[in-house]
Amino acid sequence: MTAAALFExxxxxxxxxxxxxxxxxxMALAVTxxxxxxxxxxxxxxxxxxVEQIAALKAATDRPFGVNLLIARAAAPDxxxxxxxxxxxxxxxxRLGIExxxxxxxxxxDFDAQFAALLAAAPPLASFTFDxxxxxxxxxxxxxxxxxxxxxxxxxxxxxxxxVGADAICAQGGExxxxxxxxxxxxxxxxxxxxxxxxxxxxxVDLPVIAAGGIMDGxxxxxxxxxxxxAAQMGTAFLLAEEATIGKPWRGRIESAPDDATAVTxxxxxxxxxxxxxxxxxxxxxxxGEVPDYPVQNRLTRDMRAAGGRLGDSEVLSLWAGQGVSLxxxxxxxxxxxxxxxxxxxxxxxxHARTHGPDGHRR
Amino acid sequence: MTAAALFExxxxxxxxxxxxxxxxxxMALAVTxxxxxxxxxxxxxxxxxxVEQIAALKAATDRPFGVNLLIARAAAPDxxxxxxxxxxxxxxxxRLGIExxxxxxxxxxDFDAQFAALLAAAPPLASFTFDxxxxxxxxxxxxxxxxxxxxxxxxxxxxxxxxVGADAICAQGGExxxxxxxxxxxxxxxxxxxxxxxxxxxxxVDLPVIAAGGIMDGxxxxxxxxxxxxAAQMGTAFLLAEEATIGKPWRGRIESAPDDATAVTxxxxxxxxxxxxxxxxxxxxxxxGEVPDYPVQNRLTRDMRAAGGRLGDSEVLSLWAGQGVSLxxxxxxxxxxxxxxxxxxxxxxxxHARTHGPDGHRR
Numbered sequence: 171m172t173a174a175a176l177f178e179x180x181x182x183x184x185x186x187x188x189x190x191x192x193x194x195x196x197m198a199l200a201v202t203x204x205x206x207x208x209x210x211x212x213x214x215x216x217x218x219x220x221v222e223q224i225a226a227l228k229a230a231t232d233r234p235f236g237v238n239l240l241i242a243r244a245a246a247p248d249x250x251x252x253x254x255x256x257x258x259x260x261x262x263x264x265r266l267g268i269e270x271x272x273x274x275x276x277x278x279x280d281f282d283a284q285f286a287a288l289l290a291a292a293p294p295l296a297s298f299t300f301d302x303x304x305x306x307x308x309x310x311x312x313x314x315x316x317x318x319x320x321x322x323x324x325x326x327x328x329x330x331x332x333x334v335g336a337d338a339i340c341a342q343g344g345e346x347x348x349x350x351x352x353x354x355x356x357x358x359x360x361x362x363x364x365x366x367x368x369x370x371x372x373x374x375v376d377l378p379v380i381a382a383g384g385i386m387d388g389x390x391x392x393x394x395x396x397x398x399x400x401a402a403q404m405g406t407a408f409l410l411a412e413e414a415t416i417g418k419p420w421r422g423r424i425e426s427a428p429d430d431a432t433a434v435t436x437x438x439x440x441x442x443x444x445x446x447x448x449x450x451x452x453x454x455x456x457x458x459g460e461v462p463d464y465p466v467q468n469r470l471t472r473d474m475r476a477a478g479g480r481l482g483d484s485e486v487l488s489l490w491a492g493q494g495v496s497l498x499x500x501x502x503x504x505x506x507x508x509x510x511x512x513x514x515x516x517x518x519x520x521x522h523a524r525t526h527g528p529d530g531h532r533r
Numbered sequence: 534m535t536a537a538a539l540f541e542x543x544x545x546x547x548x549x550x551x552x553x554x555x556x557x558x559x560m561a562l563a564v565t566x567x568x569x570x571x572x573x574x575x576x577x578x579x580x581x582x583x584v585e586q587i588a589a590l591k592a593a594t595d596r597p598f599g600v601n602l603l604i605a606r607a608a609a610p611d612x613x614x615x616x617x618x619x620x621x622x623x624x625x626x627x628r629l630g631i632e633x634x635x636x637x638x639x640x641x642x643d644f645d646a647q648f649a650a651l652l653a654a655a656p657p658l659a660s661f662t663f664d665x666x667x668x669x670x671x672x673x674x675x676x677x678x679x680x681x682x683x684x685x686x687x688x689x690x691x692x693x694x695x696x697v698g699a700d701a702i703c704a705q706g707g708e709x710x711x712x713x714x715x716x717x718x719x720x721x722x723x724x725x726x727x728x729x730x731x732x733x734x735x736x737x738v739d740l741p742v743i744a745a746g747g748i749m750d751g752x753x754x755x756x757x758x759x760x761x762x763x764a765a766q767m768g769t770a771f772l773l774a775e776e777a778t779i780g781k782p783w784r785g786r787i788e789s790a791p792d793d794a795t796a797v798t799x800x801x802x803x804x805x806x807x808x809x810x811x812x813x814x815x816x817x818x819x820x821x822g823e824v825p826d827y828p829v830q831n832r833l834t835r836d837m838r839a840a841g842g843r844l845g846d847s848e849v850l851s852l853w854a855g856q857g858v859s860l861x862x863x864x865x866x867x868x869x870x871x872x873x874x875x876x877x878x879x880x881x882x883x884x885h886a887r888t889h890g891p892d893g894h895r896r
Contacts, residue, residue: 183887325792325859344707345726359796363708363726365747365756366856373860374792384728392759393728395887396880397752429688429737433722493729496688497736511888517759518881518888524546524758525874525881 173317173338174378176234176295177400181205182511184391185380186503187405188238188297189348190214192420192490195223197413197503202227202235204504205511207401209297213240216279217287224291234294236319239284240349241301245277247466255462255470262450262486266477271470278465292316297340299351300441300464302327308335321351323360323367325374330354332375339375340403341367343383347406347432347492350442357442361434368397386494388513392521395514406492407510410500419484423448427495438475438488440467446495449485536680536701537741539597539658540763544568545874547754548743549866550768551601551660552711553577555783555853558586560776560866565590565598567867568874570764572660576603579642580650587654597657599682602647603712604664608640610829618825618833625813625849629840634833641828655679660703662714663804663827665690671698684714686723686730688737693717695738702738703766704730706746710769710795710855713805720805724797731760749857751876755884758877769855770873773863782847786811790858801838801851803830809858812848 177183186193186201188211198208210227212220220237227235252273263270288296289310296311297319308318312335320331321340328339330353342351343364352360362370364383371379381399385391386407394402408414409424416424423446433447437454441464445451454461461467471488478486491498499506540546549556549564551574561571573590575583583600590598615636626633651659652673659674660682671681675698683694684703691702693716705714706727715723725733727746734742744762748754749770757765771777772787779787786809796810800817804827808814817824824830834851841849854861862869 329792343726343728344724345729355793358721359793361707361724362793362856363706363747364728365706365726365753366708366749369747369749369752370792370857370859384726384732386729386732389732389760390728392884392888393756395884396755396759429692429733430718430722430725493725494733496733515888517761518884521755521758521881522885525755525878 171317173319174400176317177378179234180207180401182507183395183401184507184510185209185236185401185403186408187382187403188212188236189405189408189490190240192409192414192416194413194415195227197408197411198235199227199230200413200503201507202231202233204507206507207234207236209236209238212237212284212288214279215284217283220284220287221291224288224293227293236295236297237288237293238297238299239281239288240299241303242278242281242465244280245466247462249273251462252466252470255467258454258457258461259470259474262474266474266481266483266486268473268477271473274469277469289314295319297321299349301353302330303334305334312337319380322371323350323352324354324362325370326354327352328371328375332377336377338378338380338400339371340380340382341371343367343381345384345493346382347444347495348490349439350434350444352442364394365397368394368399372398384492384494386497388510388515389517390494391510391514392517406495406498408503408506409491410498411503411506412501413503417479419479419482420487420489423484423489424491424495424498427491427498429496431495432491432493436461436467438467438471440464443488443490444492446489446491448487448489534680536682537763539680540741542597543570543764545870546758546764547870547873548572548599548764548766549771550745550766551575551599552768552771552853553603555772555777555779557776557778558590560771560774561598562590562593563776563866564870565594565596567870569870570597570599572599572601575600575647575651577642578647580646583647583650584654587656590656599658599660600651600656601660601662602644602651603662604666605641605644605828607643608829610825612636614825615829615833618830621817621820621824622833622837625837629837629844629846629849631836631840634836637832640832652677658682660684662712664716665693666697668697675700682743685734686713686715687717687725688733689717690715691734691738695740699740701741701743701763702734703743703745704734706730706744708747708856709745710807710858711853712802713797713807715805727757728760731757731762735761747855747857749860751873751878752880753857754873754877755880769858769861771866771869772854773861774866774869775864776866780842782842782845783850783852786847786852787854787858787861790854790861792859794858795854795856799824799830801830801834803827806851806853807855809852809854811850811852
C-alpha cells in the first residue's frame, strides 16, 4: 500500500501525534478505532517494549497505526560540561528538596537497537524525528512492509527525506508543541508556520504531506486538507483526552493556559521545544544557548522534572504544548476525533456555500 | 455597514495587503475591481497625498477598499545613538560609493496629521499597524463612516483592539512578510503561526478576523476561510504582480527565492520584519538588538537602500517577503485574484468530496 492510499483509506484523516510522556498505546488504539490513525511514541521505549507494544496494537486492530522513533546519536559529553550543567540545576533541586543526580552513565536509549526492534515488529507506518535515516534503513523498513514518514520543519529537510526514499513527509509547522524536529538548521529559521510550510513542501517534493502544528479542531483539519495535506496531525489537541498520560500539574496548566502561553526553549532538554512558559524556562533563558545538547540536558533534568510532577510543582516541568493550547478540550479520544470530524464537515459545507453559492452553483 | 457585512459583500474574500514600497493605488484599484479588496499603504504619505489618493480611489470605484497607516510616535533620539548607528552603516555606504547621511532632522511622517487627513477623507475601511488607537480615535473614524481594523500578532493585541472598539482584527501570523505588527511584546513570542493565531483570536474576541501570513494561493484562501476568517489577506503573493512597485533587484530575488528563504530582522528599520536573508541582515545579526528603534534606524538606512535599488545591489535592500515566497507568481493583479479564487473553488469542491463523499452525502 502506498502512503497516499493509506491516508485516503482513513475514515477520518486525523493522525494523533506521537507524544512521548503524554500519549501511550491506549490513546493510539482509541484514535485508530475511531477511524483516525493513532501513533505510538516509542522514542523512550526499550527494544523489547517496542516489539511487545506493536504486537499488541496489531492484535487489537486491523487498521493502520504509526510508531515514532527519535533519531538520537549516542552521547559521550565532556565531564566538565556535565558538571557545569548540573551546577546550573542545583538551585532547582534544592527548591524541590531532592539530591542532585551523579553524572549518568548513559543518556538515551540505543537508537540502533530500537530501530532493529521496530524493523522486526513491522508496524504499518513508522515516523522519525530529529534527523534523517539513510537509504538502507528506509529500504529495509519498506521491505518489511512499513511505510516511512520523515519529520521536516523546513523545505530543505523535506528534500533530505525525499532523497533517502521516504514515503511521506510530516511537515511540522512552528505552531507545534513539544520538540522541534529540526535537524539541518537549529533555531528560529526552522520555525515556519504550518500555512506556509505545507504548501512549500508540497511544491518541493512529490510525496504526501501530513500537516502538523496549530491544528486544534475541525476548522484546522479542514484548513490542513485545503492546503493539500493528506491528513492533519494533532498533538496538543489530545492533551486533555482521557487517554492522555500527563500528570495533574501539566494537565492543570493546559486547562488554565493564558493567552499566547507558549515559547520555544532549549532549557529542559538541549533541543528546541515549545511549551507553556514557566519559571524554569524564564530563569534559564539568558543561558539556554549554553546547556548541553540533547540528549544530555534531557537526561540531566529528568530527576527534577519527575520530582516536579510528584510534588505538583509545574514551574519545573516541561509543559509541552503548541500555540493553540488555549483551545484544548477534554473528552475521550474517540469522542474528540468524531467531534473534530463533524466540525470539519460543517466547515467544509460552509466553505462550499461561500465558494459555490448556497445552491451549489457558481456565485 | 458592519465589517462582517462588508467582507461578506466581497465577490472574492481576498484582501490585498497594504505594502509600503511595494503596492500603490493602481494595485489597490485593480484588486478592488477584480472583486477582492485592495488596500492603500498610506504610512509613508504626506497628509495631502492621503486625501488625494483616497479621493481618487473613491472616484474610480464604488466598491470598498482599505487604507493603512503605521502608528509611529515622533522620534527624538539621543545624538550619540544616531552617530553610533551611522558609524555602523559607514562600511555599507563605502561599498556603494555614497556619502553617509548627516543626522536627519525628522524621522517619520507626523502620525497625527496623517490621521486627520484619513479622517477627513473617510475611506470605507482603515487599518492600523504598530500600535493601538485610543477609543476616541476609533469612534471618530466610525462616525465618519470608516470601519476600523486593528493589526494583531497575538491574542493579547487582538483584545487590546477590541477594548478600544475596533470593527475587525487583522491577525498577522508569523509567516507574514514585511514588518511585524507587534506592539505589546516584541520578538519571538509574537511570532504565532496563522493556523493557531486565527482560531485563538476568534475565540478571544467577538469580531470578524482577517487571516494574514503564508497565504499564497487558492489553497491558502480556502484554509483561511476554513479557520473561520472572514477574508484572506495576501501580500507576498502580489509582489510579482504587474502593478507591484518594487524595483528590479527585489523582484529578481523574489523570482529566484531559494527554499526556506526568509528570516526576521531588526537590522533595516529597528522593528522586526521578515524578508529574504541577505548580506546586510547576516552582517548585522550579532548587533541587531542594538540598532535604534523604528523609525530611527529606518530613516538612517534610507539612503543605503535607495542606492542599492539604483545600483542593483540586492544585498543591502530590505527584501521583505513572507515564508511562502517561493510560490509567488507573476501576472496582473486581477488575473491573480481570479486564479486564486478559481483554485479556492476547486479546493473547496475537493474538500467537500472528502468530507461528504463524492455524491455529496455523508461518508
